[in-house]
Amino acid sequence: MSAQTEVELAELGPSRAGAPRAGLATRLRRLRWGLAACAVLLLVVASAIFAPQISPHDPLSVNIRHRLAPPAWMEGGAARHLLGTDQVGRDLLSRIIYGGRVSLVVGAGAVLIAATIGVLLGLGAGYFGGRTDWTIMTLINVMLTFPFVLLALAVIAVLGPSLPNMILVLGVAGWPIYARVIRAETMAIREREFVLAGRALGMSHARIVFRQIAPNLVSVIVVIATLQVAQVIIFESFLSFLGLGIQPPTPAWGNMLGEGRVYMLNSWWIATFPGLAIFLTTLVINLMGNALRDWLDPHLKL
Amino acid sequence: MRSYLARQLVQLVVVVFGISLLAFGILHVLGDPVLLLLPQNAGIQEFERYRHLLGLDRPLYVQYWKFVSGAVRGDFGKSWYADTPAFKLVLERMPPTIYLTLAGLLVALLISLPLGILAALKRHSWIDTLCTGLAVAGQATPLFWLGIMLIIVFAVRLKLLPASGYGTWQNFLLPAFCLGATLAPITMRLVRSGVIEVMNMEFIKTARAKGLAEPAVVVKHAFRNACIPVITVLGLQFGQLLGGAIITETVFAWPGVATLTVESIRNQDFPVVQCAVILLALLIVGVNLIVDLIVGLIDPRIRART
Numbered sequence: 097m098s099a100q101t102e103v104e105l106a107e108l109g110p111s112r113a114g115a116p117r118a119g120l121a122t123r124l125r126r127l128r129w130g131l132a133a134c135a136v137l138l139l140v141v142a143s144a145i146f147a148p149q150i151s152p153h154d155p156l157s158v159n160i161r162h163r164l165a166p167p168a169w170m171e172g173g174a175a176r177h178l179l180g181t182d183q184v185g186r187d188l189l190s191r192i193i194y195g196g197r198v199s200l201v202v203g204a205g206a207v208l209i210a211a212t213i214g215v216l217l218g219l220g221a222g223y224f225g226g227r228t229d230w231t232i233m234t235l236i237n238v239m240l241t242f243p244f245v246l247l248a249l250a251v252i253a254v255l256g257p258s259l260p261n262m263i264l265v266l267g268v269a270g271w272p273i274y275a276r277v278i279r280a281e282t283m284a285i286r287e288r289e290f291v292l293a294g295r296a297l298g299m300s301h302a303r304i305v306f307r308q309i310a311p312n313l314v315s316v317i318v319v320i321a322t323l324q325v326a327q328v329i330i331f332e333s334f335l336s337f338l339g340l341g342i343q344p345p346t347p348a349w350g351n352m353l354g355e356g357r358v359y360m361l362n363s364w365w366i367a368t369f370p371g372l373a374i375f376l377t378t379l380v381i382n383l384m385g386n387a388l389r390d391w392l393d394p395h396l397k398l
Numbered sequence: 399m400r401s402y403l404a405r406q407l408v409q410l411v412v413v414v415f416g417i418s419l420l421a422f423g424i425l426h427v428l429g430d431p432v433l434l435l436l437p438q439n440a441g442i443q444e445f446e447r448y449r450h451l452l453g454l455d456r457p458l459y460v461q462y463w464k465f466v467s468g469a470v471r472g473d474f475g476k477s478w479y480a481d482t483p484a485f486k487l488v489l490e491r492m493p494p495t496i497y498l499t500l501a502g503l504l505v506a507l508l509i510s511l512p513l514g515i516l517a518a519l520k521r522h523s524w525i526d527t528l529c530t531g532l533a534v535a536g537q538a539t540p541l542f543w544l545g546i547m548l549i550i551v552f553a554v555r556l557k558l559l560p561a562s563g564y565g566t567w568q569n570f571l572l573p574a575f576c577l578g579a580t581l582a583p584i585t586m587r588l589v590r591s592g593v594i595e596v597m598n599m600e601f602i603k604t605a606r607a608k609g610l611a612e613p614a615v616v617v618k619h620a621f622r623n624a625c626i627p628v629i630t631v632l633g634l635q636f637g638q639l640l641g642g643a644i645i646t647e648t649v650f651a652w653p654g655v656a657t658l659t660v661e662s663i664r665n666q667d668f669p670v671v672q673c674a675v676i677l678l679a680l681l682i683v684g685v686n687l688i689v690d691l692i693v694g695l696i697d698p699r700i701r702a703r704t
Contacts, residue, residue, distance in 0.1 A: 237409070238416030241682050242675075243641035246659070250424050250675050253663040330540045334645060337542055338660060357546055364550050371543030379538035386534070 130387020133380040140377055144196035151190035152178070155347045159185035164363045180365045182355065188365065191347040192373050198348040199377065202263050202332040203325040209267025211321050214274025215313070219305050221275065222282025232275065239272040248331065252340045262341055266328050274320055278313055285309050315392035322385035326378040333374050349374050402694055410687055417679045421672050422465050426458065474673035479662070484669040488655060488677055494564055495654035496681075498577065499643045501570050503632070505578025506585050513582075514589025519616065521594065529590070533583035541642055545576045545649035562651040573650045577642050581635065588631055592624035599623075626696060633689025637682045 143150060163185040166173045173180060179188040221232035239247075247269050255261045285291060286309070294304050335341035336350025344351050349370040356366030432448050449455045453464065468474065474484040517529040552572060553561035563569050596602065597620055605615045644656035651657065655674050662670040 234409075234412050234416065237413050238420065241413055241417065241637060241686070242420065242679055243637045243644065243682070245641040245644050246675055246678060247420075249644075249659065249663060250421070250671060253666070253668075253671060254424055326538065333540060334542055338648060340660075340663065353543060353546070360546060360550050361554055364554075367543075367546050367550070371540060371546070374540050374543065375538055378540070379535065382534060382538055 127387055127391060130384055130391070133383035133387065136376070136380045137384060140196055140380070141200060143193050144200050147193045147197060151187075151193045152176070153187035153190040155186060155190040155194040156345055157186065161185065164359065164366075166363070167365050179369050180363075182352070182366050183359055183363075188352075188369055191352060192349070192370055195347040195349045195352060195370060195373065196377070198259070198336075198342050198346070199329045199332060199374070202259070202266065203328045205263035206266035206270060206328045206332075207321050207324050209263065210270035210324065211274055211317060213268070214271035215278050215310075215317060217271065218275040218278025219282055219310065222279040223286055223301070223305050223309065225283070229279070232279070236272045236275055239269070244269055244331065245334070248335060249338075249340065252335060257335070257340050257343060259342060262332060262335060266331055270324060270328065273324070274317065277316060277320060281313055281316060282309055285312055315388075319385060319389045319392060322381060322388055326381040326385070329374065329378055329381070333370075403691070406687060406690055410683060413683055414680065417676060417683070418466055418469065419462075421676050421679075422462050424675075425668050425672060426454075426461060469676065474676075475669040477662075477667055477670050479665045479667040479670070484673040487670055488658065488673045491653060491655045491658045492677070494652055495640075495643055495647065495656060498570075498573055498646065498652060498654060499636075499639055501574035502577030502581060502639060502643060502646070505574050506581035509578060509582040510586035510589055514586040515593055515616070515621065517586070518590045518593035518597065526590075529586060533586055536579060536583035539580070541576060541580045541645045542649050544579065545572070545646060548572050548576055549650075564653050573646050573652055576649070577639070577646045580642055581639055584635070585628065585632065588628050589624060592627045593620055596620045596623045626693060629689060629696075630693050633686055633693070636685045636689070640678060640682060 159181070162174075162177065162181050163183055165177050165181040165185070167180045168175050168178050170180075177187050177189070179192070181187055182191070217232050217235075221229040248265050251265045251269075252261060255265070291304060291308055294308050299308075332341060333348070333350030333353065336348045337354040339351070339354060342348035342351055344355065352370040353367050353374075356363070356368075356370065360367050432445055432452070432454060436444060436448060446455075453461060472485045474488075476482065477484050477487055480487065513529050513532075517526040520526055549561045549572065552559045559568055559572055560566075561572075602615060602619055605619050606612075610618075643654070644659070646652065647654045647656035648660055655678060659671055659674045662668075662674070
């Protein structure tokens with residue numbers, strides 16, 4: 097997941113500086129996509145927050161008589177279950193609305209942890225250099241060598257599946273990308289005049305790092321964090337899909353997909369709609385991240 | 399070149415040491431093997447007896463040394479579930495995983511190379527927009543969901559391809575496409591930006607000025623130089639690719655290391671999990687080293703930089 101974000105960031109840098117600047121029209125057009133994505137994301141967030149108010153049914157209420165009902169527009173579908181029902185007759189739409197809660201909470205929580213660890217280590221490595229830098233870089237290399245999925249699987253296997261554990265695992269596994277980018281940025285900023293001036297004035301290391309350097313990195317952090325939320329949501333749903341994440345009957349997009357897989361022969365909708373929800377959410381988050389990246393050019397703003 | 403090689407090897411040793419610590423730590427520091435091994439209602443004496451039996455009452459560094467000295471000889475202990483050495487179990491499952499990974503890589507290249515070059519040459523045209531759109535959509539698609547959708551369409555509805563299994567070339571098509579399709583977006587973007595960057599360089603102008611035909615300029619001069627970042631990142635992406643293979647395997651019931659790992663996690667079979675994690679990590683480290691060396695051979699600038 098980290099390499100991907102990195103490439104997206106790298107694409108920005110030199111190629112943009114070398115190429116002629118995009119015209120105002122293209123900039124606005126890009127921003128329009130970002131704004132549209134932002135609106136959709138707000139909708140997803142709102143539906144997760146107000147799930148009890150807007151979902152048509154209780155996501156846990158079982159109704160065997162209406163099990164495996166197809167979506168409303170298909171033959172045999174009923175209007176009361178818009179997206180159909182699952183293998184025990186629970187309303188799919190309601191479960192998808194509630195499932196968004198898990199994805200968003202895990203995404204936000206894990207990214208918060210990853211960003212905190214990564215930014216602190218990146219600042220330390222970039223600012224102090226030398227042995228600190230070497231140790232942290234080695235740690236980053238070890239973490240990047242381990243496939244993220246494998247690490248998460250191994251840790252979950254020992255800790256046991258639960259919501260807090262999953263946030264913790266995805267958070268602790270996700271920090272290297274921040275550390276790597278922040279380290280490089282810090283090294284560049286460290287040599288700038290205002291930092292030298294701060295040092296000459298006798299500021300403490302902590303003050304230089306947090307009050308002088310860190311504020312310059314906010315936009316970079318925001319962009320990485322946004323793009324990472326999407327990745328975390330995909331990984332969370334994969335773990336739940338394997339049965340190593342959120343445990344049924346709690347609705348999560350991943351475990352709905354996993355349960356639906358068994359019934360895909362005749363009831364394709366059970367696995368299809370939760371997947372579409374993941375796709376839509378990660379798509380709009382990525383679009384928003386890309387727009388943010390284009391807009392918050394760190395060397396122009398702040 | 400020699401000092402470059404030496405630096406790479408030192409880093410390799412450090413990384414392998416780190417991986418062994420991580421794999422050991424996950425089981426012994428985060429969890430308690432005995433707690434996982436014995437039933438919950440076992441008595442305290444029983445726990446103590448097992449702890450002593452497995453050497454878990456000794457200091458951590460002694461246990462770590464025992465673990466490492468065994469691992470070097472390929473001894474990861476016996477599986478707690480099946481009565482076979484973990485190393486043998488994992489090694490048997492390795493080839494399918496490697497084949498799947500290579501097939502996925504091939505598919506990714508088949509999709510991303512032509513599209514990336516085309517998008518770069520026809521920049522800002524509808525082809526470019528289409529490719530970028532496809533890439534954005536591709537990056538948002540969860541691999542395991544794509545796999546299930548492919549199975550529903552091609553295996554369940556059209557009955558063209560097998561949904562799972564291993565052995566014939568038909569078995570490869572769906573998983574390889576699934577894996578390749580998820581790696582393709584990022585590779586395509588790289589190829590595109592690589593070619594765009596190279597096409598603006600002086601030697602391309604020279605090639606054009608001396609009257610070379612455009613196809614020759616693109617193939618002989620631009621593409622070769624655009625390859626370097628692509629090879630580097632594909633090498634670094636190998637870990638992600640393997641991670642993708644892990645996900646693909648679980649969807650298509652592919653008999654590789656990943657399905658074994660997930661089964662072992664469900665059975666709480668830690669020697670196997672540990673062994674699989676370490677061997678996969680070693681594979682990634684090895685591939686990264688080879689890629690670094692290849693890139694170093696192709697591009698002398700990189701040798702000098704690190």
